[in-house]
Amino acid sequence: MSKVKRIVFLTSLFSLMATHVYAGTCEIKTTRTSCPGKEDLSFKKCDGIASCSEFVEVPSAADCTSAALAACENKRSDVTKLKVIAVTFDEKPLKGPSGSDDVCIDYKNKSTEFNNCTK
Numbered sequence: 001m002s003k004v005k006r007i008v009f010l011t012s013l014f015s016l017m018a019t020h021v022y023a024g025t026c027e028i029k030t031t032r033t034s035c036p037g038k039e040d041l042s043f044k045k046c047d048g049i050a051s052c053s054e055f056v057e058v059p060s061a062a063d064c065t066s067a068a069l070a071a072c073e074n075k076r077s078d079v080t081k082l083k084v085i086a087v088t089f090d091e092k093p094l095k096g097p098s099g100s101d102d103v104c105i106d107y108k109n110k111s112t113e114f115n116n117c118t119k
Helices: 003-019 061-071
Strands: 024-034 051-058 080-089 092-094
Touching (some): 051 061
Antiparallel strands (some): 024 051, 024 080, 080 092
């Protein structure tokens, strides 16, 4: 192999290695509290139980926390009273921006999307 071809090959190899992004495993463990009498609907996403985990591949712990914060969204506030989300990245526990184990404590819409069960 000529010197030029070797340099091109090595440059290409290093370029490929530099663009490879390591993805870690993010576990988003959600525990729901249902509105009274709405357990079946509220727990449906977890096969009928209050807690379950979702696993996603993300590039960093910060992206894992962001994904967990996004999972706090509660579109059915008349069905699900509250969500508590714990998150790990590559099996290491993470905390929300305020330092809480429950990242939903820091969710920007918690005051409008949680604790809104109809009476």
